[in-house]
Amino acid sequence: MKKIRIGKPFNTEAIINFDDVIDIELKSVVSYLNISKDDGFKLTFDMGKSDIVYGLGENVGGLNKRGSIYDSFCTDEFIHTPDKKSLYAAHNLIIVDGERKFGLFVDHPGKVRFDIGFTYKNILEISAENANLDLYIIDGDSVKSITKKFRLAIGESYIPPKWAFGFQQSRWSYPDAKSITDITDKFRDNKIPCDTIYMDIDYMDNYKNFTIDEKKFPNFPKFVKEIKDKGFRLIPIIDAGCKKEDGYDINDEGLQKNLYCVDEDGKPFVGAVWPGKVHFPDFLNPKTRKWFGDKYNFLIDQGIEGFWNDMNEPAIFYSEKGIKKAFKKIDEIRDQNLDIYSFFDLKSTMSSISNSVEDYKSFYHKVDGKFIRHYDVHNQYGYNMTKAAGDSFSNNYPNKRFLLFSRASSVGMHRYGGIWTGDNKSWWEHLELNMKMMPSLNMVGFLYSGADIGGFGSDANSELITRWTQFGLFTPLLRNHAALGTRIQEPFSFDSETTDILRDTLNFRYALIPYIYSEYMKAVKDSESYFKPLSFEYEDDMSRRIEDQLLVGDSIMLAPVYKANSTGRNVWLPEEMLLWNAKKYTDINLEVKRSGFNYIDVDIDQTPLFIRKNKILLIGNHAQNVEAIDNTEITLISFVDRSATYTLYDDDGTTNNYKNGGFSELNISIIKRDDGLFTLSTNIKGTTNIKKINYNIVNTEGRIFTGSKTI
Ligand code: GLC
Numbered sequence: 244m245k246k247i248r249i250g251k252p253f254n255t256e257a258i259i260n261f262d263d264v265i266d267i268e269l270k271s272v273v274s275y276l277n278i279s280k281d282d283g284f285k286l287t288f289d290m291g292k293s294d295i296v297y298g299l300g301e302n303v304g305g306l307n308k309r310g311s312i313y314d315s316f317c318t319d320e321f322i323h324t325p326d327k328k329s330l331y332a333a334h335n336l337i338i339v340d341g342e343r344k345f346g347l348f349v350d351h352p353g354k355v356r357f358d359i360g361f362t363y364k365n366i367l368e369i370s371a372e373n374a375n376l377d378l379y380i381i382d383g384d385s386v387k388s389i390t391k392k393f394r395l396a397i398g399e400s401y402i403p404p405k406w407a408f409g410f411q412q413s414r415w416s417y418p419d420a421k422s423i424t425d426i427t428d429k430f431r432d433n434k435i436p437c438d439t440i441y442m443d444i445d446y447m448d449n450y451k452n453f454t455i456d457e458k459k460f461p462n463f464p465k466f467v468k469e470i471k472d473k474g475f476r477l478i479p480i481i482d483a484g485c486k487k488e489d490g491y492d493i494n495d496e497g498l499q500k501n502l503y504c505v506d507e508d509g510k511p512f513v514g515a516v517w518p519g520k521v522h523f524p525d526f527l528n529p530k531t532r533k534w535f536g537d538k539y540n541f542l543i544d545q546g547i548e549g550f551w552n553d554m555n556e557p558a559i560f561y562s563e564k565g566i567k568k569a570f571k572k573i574d575e576i577r578d579q580n581l582d583i584y585s586f587f588d589l590k591s592t593m594s595s596i597s598n599s600v601e602d603y604k605s606f607y608h609k610v611d612g613k614f615i616r617h618y619d620v621h622n623q624y625g626y627n628m629t630k631a632a633g634d635s636f637s638n639n640y641p642n643k644r645f646l647l648f649s650r651a652s653s654v655g656m657h658r659y660g661g662i663w664t665g666d667n668k669s670w671w672e673h674l675e676l677n678m679k680m681m682p683s684l685n686m687v688g689f690l691y692s693g694a695d696i697g698g699f700g701s702d703a704n705s706e707l708i709t710r711w712t713q714f715g716l717f718t719p720l721l722r723n724h725a726a727l728g729t730r731i732q733e734p735f736s737f738d739s740e741t742t743d744i745l746r747d748t749l750n751f752r753y754a755l756i757p758y759i760y761s762e763y764m765k766a767v768k769d770s771e772s773y774f775k776p777l778s779f780e781y782e783d784d785m786s787r788r789i790e791d792q793l794l795v796g797d798s799i800m801l802a803p804v805y806k807a808n809s810t811g812r813n814v815w816l817p818e819e820m821l822l823w824n825a826k827k828y829t830d831i832n833l834e835v836k837r838s839g840f841n842y843i844d845v846d847i848d849q850t851p852l853f854i855r856k857n858k859i860l861l862i863g864n865h866a867q868n869v870e871a872i873d874n875t876e877i878t879l880i881s882f883v884d885r886s887a888t889y890t891l892y893d894d895d896g897t898t899n900n901y902k903n904g905g906f907s908e909l910n911i912s913i914i915k916r917d918d919g920l921f922t923l924s925t926n927i928k929g930t931t932n933i934k935k936i937n938y939n940i941v942n943t944e945g946r947i948f949t950g951s952k953t954i
Contacts, residue, residue, distance in 0.1 A: 250375035284374040294341030300334025319558035333622035346381035394770035405896025409438030413724035416443035419459035450518035467546035483555040484521030512606035514559040526627035536635025549646025555625040625651025633659030661691030669698030685772035693720030702730035705737040716752040753865035762796030781817035798858040821882035859889035
């Protein structure tokens with residue numbers, strides 16, 4: 244990996260492992276990249292006709308990013324249409340896959356533009372107004388190896404507790420203790436597994452961080468315990484902005500200790516979010532991080548074990564200056580006859596009050612004793628909010644895992660928490676976007692991620708919620724969340740047939756947890772992807788092009804149904820595979836599918852799953868929540884023409900003891916003998932609860948060998 248330093252870059256902490264990094268001068272940069280730095284930063288590359296450009300983590304578009312412009316500028320964007328250039332994250336990695344294969348990481352905390360063949364169809368142009376940055380060129384002979392080098396350089400991804408792989412239910416909002424209790428009862432009455440219930444902004448006293456509305460939640464610690472005794476954990480939201488209110492401790496302490504961002508005059512900057520006027524903690528200042536991070540203890544001390552950090556791009560509804568300007572404009576035109584131009588001008592004045600660049604340019608952080616304009620380091624804000632929480636958890640509770648994820652992020656934040664992909668909608672297009680975004684997120688280290696299942700805005704119908712849950716059952720973060728005012732969309736909120744299907748689907752998720760957890764942990768430890776494009780494992784040209792099928796871990800390929808009114812879909816099989824068109828995980832039906840295109844029928848109650856050749860899939864059992872699962876007996880499915888091996892990783896799921904050998908590995912090997920039968924052998928490192936494996940081994944003629952093995 245080569246590093247070119249241009250000017251005096253801000254240290255973003257994105258890259259932390261420099262073992263493989265060689266510093267080179269700008270003038271020695273490889274000939275195929277043209278770089279200039281005199282009028283801002285500009286890099287161009289002539290793309291070959293069939294080059295694929297991967298990357299950019301969380302953004303709109305497909306896996307191949309060609310044909311559009313993308314901006315890395317963390318944005319509170321609540322309408323994710325294809326014309327948008329930025330979502331909540333800044334993930335500045337792209338990987339070119341063509342005759343030349345290389346990755347580029349633009350290590351810069353400000354706005355970076357990626358014009359990937361939009362202005363000129365074969366020109367990739369990366370630009371930044373501010374030319375103080377580090378550029379990394381990552382070489383390798385495949386996208387997979389380039390990704391791995393990058394992942395090794397940015398450090399290990401965040402590991403949540405194992406219960407965070409269970410199903411999670413959210414809504415803006417379950418506003419009081421009774422509504423949460425009702426929801427938990429419904430999950431148990433309907434026998435649908437679930438591990439967490441989310442608490443959105445209404446749990447707070449007037450949207451003040453680190454407060455509880457006592458009227459809605461009298462005796463909060465007792466309530467947290469009651470809910471936990473029923474098998475659920477509560478996950479409260481924390482917002483970036485803190486209410487400006489005299490007498491509110493967070494306001495007063497932050498002001499007194501100079502921990503908030505300031506305006507040009509050095510006075511605390513005032514913006515507005517949910518509670519009206521707020522101050523924004525200066526998360527780039529280590530003192531603020533320590534102070535804010537330790538405030539999470541207010542909730543931890545009452546039994547809370549997980550959080551979601553929100554509005555940390557930061558989202559600003561309006562600033563005092565911005566809204567004054569808008570009111571002035573309204574006053575000026577109040578009595579006028581508004582024509583086409585003046586009316587649209589009025590509309591745009593109002594809509595541009597929020598998240599305005601002018602506001603981002605008008606406040607400052609204090610870093611190493613110097614004031615830095617927010618706009619220049621904008622993409623570091625969400626990162627540092629989550630780092631504040633993550634650092635505090637590991638200082639105060641060094642051996643406990645917390646659930647933590649954020650809306651805004653930049654590369655590096657993956658070490659402290661996961662992300663959810665923000666305010667999507669109940670649109671089929673957003674199920675598709677969810678599917679295509681997952682491998683890109685993995686490339687930049689965000690393994691613990693997922694979208695709002697069913698869509699956040701707009702209303703979901705039963706078909707969409709079903710298909711989305713069937714895909715979501717493979718995403719590490721599996722959370723159904725919906726916005727205020729939308730149709731209710733918990734798994735039991737539709738008709739009884741849908742409830743039955745979703746129960747089976749979510750039971751399947753719980754049965755898959757041994758596999759999902761094992762693949763997740765191995766991906767973290769080995770700096771590999773959990774979600775992979777087909778091209779990571781298959782070299783044929785079609786596999787390079789396919790965007791709507793994914794590899795999940797080492798053993799399975801997914802071909803989700805993501806279109807309305809579909810009763811099936813076409814699937815590309817780069818090699819023969821074993822199809823399990825699953826309804827219930829306890830009902831194993833296997834069919835060998837030959838390589839090439841196959842049309843498969845997929846009823847609304849089916850989740851198609853392809854087991855790769857010479858690979859092994861292990862299935863456990865479901866329970867009401869992750870901690871209640873009994874996996875003493877597990878099921879093995881394998882498709883073998885020669886031999887297959889699998890390592891099932893496991894650990895206690897709640898501590899960091901795995902770092903000191905506190906984990907187990909069940910190694911399974913299947914070998915085809917000369918007589919056509921199979922030998923299944925196992926060996927165990929560490930201790931496992933698994934006592935028996937029920938196996939289903941399928942040979943290439945489709946013959947199934949079943950039986951069980953005690954271990
Ligand atoms: C933001 C979040 C969303 C949350 C809402 C209210 O829009 O993205 O998930 O429900 O704020 O807190």
